[in-house]
Amino acid sequence: MRTEDLIERLAREEESAVSVRSGVVAAWTPAFLATLVIMLVGWGLRSGLGLALADPLVLAKIALPMLAAAMALAGGLELSRPEGHATRALPGLGALGVAWLGLLTLDLAITPPETWDEALRGQTRLACLLSILALAVLPTAALLAALRRGASPRPALSGALAGLAGGAGAAAIYAFHCPEDAPLFYVTWYGTGIVIASAAGAVLGSRWLRW
Amino acid sequence: MMRDTESDWAALLRAAKAGDGRAYARFLREVAPVLRGIVRARGQALPVHHHEDIVQEVLLAIHAKRHTWDAGRPLRPWLFAIARHKVADAFRARGARLHLDIADRAEVLPAEPGPDPDAARDAARLLGRLDPRAAEIVRSAHLHDEAPAEIGRRLSMSEGAVRVALHRALKRLGAMTQGSPR
Structure with a gap:
């Protein structure tokens, strides 16, 4: 085909006016709310939630993942443009990761060494990990689907950010159910769930977000 | 030809976004020779008849991803990011295939x-x-x-x-x- 003919043909096609940003918002919001409802119905709120939230260490287990999800979303949007730069999203997420591990160090300092093991294992570690992974599926999938319309210069990284947003969002939601308040526990197991979700997102992204 | 392609092209693509197909065709027509230059500069190892195919692949990618341009942002970085991505892609694909053709005759x-x-x-x-x-x-x-x-x-x-x-x-x-x- 001659290039001129191609141009003529392309010029006759309708433009799809929806931006990637509004597509991402339209996919993420219902997926996140549905996941919240699924948790409330399937898992239920923890008892004494109001009281527990007065403890900054409990607040942190909701707030930090929520913040991470928001930053990963912003990073995913930045990287949905072909000229986008990962460097804008990554320092903030890195700082958040340091703060997250800081909670762990803090807990190690205030917990007697002989109970570290017990605190780390808690009562519900497997349920916690599996719940977070299960709750991460819907928001991660919705985000990946929305990002396919974008043009990422780094598809695997975009996928990882989608998995991070989904995993961290799921962890924040699960924190409303989870009765384990020791940072040793939640930094470890929430963190593991979020890392697994991000890795899965990276693998999927390297396939689905290529263009 | 010292024109301000940034504002010219941005105006054309903005008009295209508003539904002006003629402006869009003009935009692609003005971009095509620039792409051709990029492909030619990089593609000396490739037969010339592949060059125009690659130009068309880049044009198609620009077309398919045109909604990723935010009209409030500069156009050229967006445009050249797509061109870089697709040209590299096209050369990778063809480089491999050409290499295979040679191996085919030499060894199999x-x-x-x-x-x-x-x-x-x-x-x-x-x-x-x-x-x-x-x-x-x-x-x-x-x-x-x-x-x-x-x-x-x-x-x-x-x-x-x-x-x-x-x-x-x-x-x-x-x-x-x-x-x-x-």
Whole structure:
């Protein structure tokens, strides 16, 4: 085909006016709310939630993942443009990761060494990990689907950010159910769930977000 | 021709976004020669008739991803990011295929595929001495002209693993035809 003919043909096609940003918002919001409802119905709120939230260490287990999800979303949007730069999203997420591990160090300092093991294992570690992974599926999938319309210069990284947003969002939601308040526990197991979700997102992204 | 392509092109694409097909055609028409220049500068190792194909692939990518341009942002960085991405892509794909063509003649079918009815059987016999998966990869890549990415998808291997396996299989076949079967 001659290039001129191609141009003529392309010029006759309708433009799809929806931006990637509004597509991402339209996919993420219902997926996140549905996941919240699924948790409330399937898992239920923890008892004494109001009281527990007065403890900054409990607040942190909701707030930090929520913040991470928001930053990963912003990073995913930045990287949905072909000229986008990962460097804008990554320092903030890195700082958040340091703060997250800081909670762990803090807990190690205030917990007697002989109970570290017990605190780390808690009562519900497997349920916690599996719940977070299960709750991460819907928001991660919705985000990946929305990002396919974008043009990422780094598809695997975009996928990882989608998995991070989904995993961290799921962890924040699960924190409303989870009765384990020791940072040793939640930094470890929430963190593991979020890392697994991000890795899965990276693998999927390297396939689905290529263009 | 010292014109401000940034604001010219941005105005054209903004009009295109508002539904002006003529402005869009003009935008693509003005961008095409610039792309051609990029492809020509990079593509000296490639036959010229591939160049225009690559130009068209980049134009198609610009078209498919035109909604990722935010009218409030500079246009040229966006445009050249797409061009860079797709040109690199196109060269990777063709570079590999060209390389395979050469390997094909040099190693797999040392004889011209002329009237000799045994040639195909010889090839089959040689392939039979490879392990089944390697034989399948060579058959797909050279007799059926499948791209490594496709073969990988079918055999659930990564594209890189297919390339490596193909390379090894060809080396082994080369060794066989030189009378040192292993």
